[in-house]
Each structure stands twice: as structure tokens, then as C-alpha cells.
Amino acid sequence: MKIFALPGNSMLAHGIVRQLEAEPGYFTVRRFPDGESYVRLHCDVEGQQAVIVSTLFQPDDKILPLYYLTKLLKDSGAQSVTLVAPYLAYMRQDKVFNPGEAVTSDYFAVLLSSFVDRLITIDPHLHRHGSMSELYTIPCKVIHAAPLLSDWIRQNVVSPVIVGPDSESEQWVSEVAQKAGAPFLVLEKVRRGGHDVDVSIPVVEPYASHTPVLVDDIISTAHTMIETVKHLRATGMAPPVCIGVHPVFAGNAFYDLITAGAAEVISCNTIQHPSNRIDVAGILATTISECYQTIIRHDKE
Ligand code: R5P
Numbered sequence: 001m002k003i004f005a006l007p008g009n010s011m012l013a014h015g016i017v018r019q020l021e022a023e024p025g026y027f028t029v030r031r032f033p034d035g036e037s038y039v040r041l042h043c044d045v046e047g048q049q050a051v052i053v054s055t056l057f058q059p060d061d062k063i064l065p066l067y068y069l070t071k072l073l074k075d076s077g078a079q080s081v082t083l084v085a086p087y088l089a090y091m092r093q094d095k096v097f098n099p100g101e102a103v104t105s106d107y108f109a110v111l112l113s114s115f116v117d118r119l120i121t122i123d124p125h126l127h128r129h130g131s132m133s134e135l136y137t138i139p140c141k142v143i144h145a146a147p148l149l150s151d152w153i154r155q156n157v158v159s160p161v162i163v164g165p166d167s168e169s170e171q172w173v174s175e176v177a178q179k180a181g182a183p184f185l186v187l188e189k190v191r192r193g194g195h196d197v198d199v200s201i202p203v204v205e206p207y208a209s210h211t212p213v214l215v216d217d218i219i220s221t222a223h224t225m226i227e228t229v230k231h232l233r234a235t236g237m238a239p240p241v242c243i244g245v246h247p248v249f250a251g252n253a254f255y256d257l258i259t260a261g262a263a264e265v266i267s268c269n270t271i272q273h274p275s276n277r278i279d280v281a282g283i284l285a286t287t288i289s290e291c292y293q294t295i296i297r298h299d300k301e
Contacts, residue, residue: 001292002045004073006054006065012086012269013053015281020289025050027072029065039068046077049295051084051288052116057248057271059089063111070115082291083116086270086280087246091125109135120287122270122280123217123245127168143287145245145268146172148278150179152266153213157241161210163232165189165224169216176215183207189224204235211263212240219244219267222253226260239263247273 002025005013017024026042050073054066070081090108093101112119119140124132132140153160153176160182164173166189177184185207188200204212212232214225225242232240239261247254247267254275257265269276 001049001051001288002043004050004052004069006052006062006069008272009053009055011272012055012281012284015279016051016053016084016285016288019282019285022051027069029069037065037068039065039072041072041076044076045073048078049292050078050081052081053084053086053284055087055271056085056089057087057246059108067115080117080295082118082120082288083112084120084284084288086122086268086284087248088119088121088124094125094128105129105135110137113137118291120284120291122268122283123172125217141287141291143280143283144172144175145270145278145280145283146175147179148268148280148283149176149215149243149245152243152278153180153182153241157211157213159210160213160241161185161207163187163212163214163228163240165214165216165228172217173215182213183210187228189227204232204237208235208237211238214240214242214262216244218246218248219253219257219265220248220250222249222257222260225257225262229257229260229262233261241266243267243278244275246270247275249273249275 001022003013003017003022004025004027028040030038032038052069054062056062073081090104094105096103113136118138122143123145129135132142162173162177162182162184164170164186167186170186173184173186214228219225229240240263242257242262242265244267265275266277267273267275268278268280270280
């Protein structure tokens with residue numbers, strides 16, 4: 001097996017290579033002066049399994065280099081190409097909200113499914129879909145970061161109460177809370193637009209002496225967390241710790257969240273960001289290894 005890291009993924013890929021004792025794959029990807037992509041392979045992949053690590057944050061810049069590398073690996077004899085995309089893009093526009101809109105989650109799934117053989121991702125934004133197979137036609141393995149969040153909370157927060165921003169988050173917020181041995185609250189959120197979010201004022205009296213820990217799958221504009229932080233601060237609770245699995249942090253979102261009164265903002269390294277404290281390399285390595293054990297078993301049968 002060879003592990004290839006698209007630009008911006010080398011730290012995470014290095015962690016995976018180390019844990020799997022796999023070989024890194026060597027290649028060049030760069031831009032021509034006219035903006036087109038140049039891709040060149042510098043290693044042998046004949047008969048091997050290739051894994052490409054490419055988080056799909058800001059996907060439009062990444063999708064063509066990813067496509068070219070995948071095609072090149074297959075043309076060079078790789079048996080299969082697995083995409084490890086810790087953050088999977090285009091999962092939020094999953095219905096027509098306004099007439100005439102493209103349901104890009106469907107289109108993107110068709111595109112990716114047409115050239116990679118397998119997808120491994122972490123907590124994809126599956127709010128209106130029950131499973132990845134409703135969108136993707138290739139085998140997909142979904143990893144949940146909840147146990148990692150719980151471990152971090154247990155080790156770092158005294159007397160936490162876990163707070164989820166909306167009813168959709170209840171299932172995994174309750175899992176994080178249960179594994180962290182903490183109580184939880186789930187709020188009601190109304191989103192009126194990309195930057196306009198309102199969150200219900202939580203009933204916090206029973207948890208007045210606890211440290212609120214806000215958890216969400218994605219922090220993008222951070223408006224969801226900022227509204228929640230403001231409400232919690234107004235009740236006199238301790239400054240909240242904010243945890244996001246995927247630190248998208250559009251524009252000034254990170255700074256805005258800190259200045260809104262968060263005690264600390266932390267994230268998983270599904271997207272490289274200064275807030276990264278929870279390393280996902282271990283669970284990715286374990287999942288890659290399990291997938292390949294399955295492939296090897298099938299090949300032998
Ligand atoms: C929404 O359903 C998600 O779980 C997050 O709450 C949302 O993506 C956060 O977005 P923002 O940071 O822009 O408020």
C-alpha cells in the first residue's frame with residue numbers, strides 16, 4: 001500500500017503512514033502559469049493499493065488534481081485507489097431550498113463515485129440523508145469522531161455539560177456526553193441564511209456550576225456557536241469550551257468566536273488549523289487497515 005498526500009495533507013498523511021508502517025507515495029502536483037494542473041508520479045504502484053489523503057475543504061481547487069492523480073495511479077497499474085477525505089465537501093446543499101438551485105451534494109457524489117474506488121471520511125454532514133449509499137455508489141466508510149471528543153473532554157474539562165446547537169445534533173451529542181460521563185443539553189436553532197442564525201436560550205439552572213462544552217460537526221461562519229456562547233454567557237455560566245470536528249472557519253470566524261467569549265476553541269485535524277488538538281490519524285489508520293484486510297480476504301476467496 002502507498003499513501004499519497006495532496007498539498008495541505010502531509011502532516012495527517014505522515015501520521016497515517018507512521019501508524020500503518022506503510023510507504024509514502026511520491027508525486028509532484030503543481031500549477032502551470034495558466035492555472036492548469038501538472039501531475040507526475042515518482043514511484044512504482046504496479047499491483048499496489050493506493051490511498052490518497054485529501055481533505056475536501058475548499059474542494060473546487062482540489063477536485064481536478066485529485067482526479068488527475070487518481071487516473072494516473074490507475075494508468076500506472078494501481079489495483080485500486082481509496083480516497084481518505086477526513087472532511088467531505090458538498091454535503092450541505094442536499095435539497096432545493098430555493099427554486100432553480102443545484103443539489104450539489106448529489107452531483108458531487110456522482111462525480112467522486114465515477115473515479116475513486118472507495119471513500120473513507122469522518123462525520124459527513126448527513127442531515128437529510130440516512131446513509132452515504134443514498135448519495136455515493138462506491139463503498140464508503142464513515143468514521144465517528146465522538147469517542148475522540150469524549151476522551152479529550154474527560155481529560156481536559158472539569159465538570160463539563162455538553163451542549164448541542166440543534167435537534168439534529170442530539171444523537172451524536174448524547175453519544176459524546178455518555179462517553180465523557182457528562183450531562184447534555186440540546187438547543188433549538190433557526191437559520192435564516194448563511195450568516196443569520198438564532199439559537200434558543202437554554203435552561204441552564206441545573207448546570208450552573210458546570211463548564212459548558214459546545215460541540216458541533218462543522219464550524220463554518222461560527223454564527224451557530226457565537227449565538228450559543230452569547231446566550232450561555234448571559235446566564236452567568238463559565239466561559240464555554242467550543243469543539244468542532246471540522247474547523248472550516250470561513251473568513252474571521254475563528255477570531256469572532258474567541259472574541260464572543262469562548263474560553264477555548266478546539267478542533268480535530270480533519271482540516272489543518274491552529275485550533276487542532278484532536279488527532280484523527282489513528283482512527284484513519286485503523287480504518288484503512290480494516291478496509292485492506294477486507295480486500296485481501298476477498299482476493300483470497
Ligand atoms: C448544521 O447543520 C451544522 O451541524 C452546523 O451547526 C453548521 O454547519 C454550523 O455552521 P456555522 O458555523 O456557519 O453556523
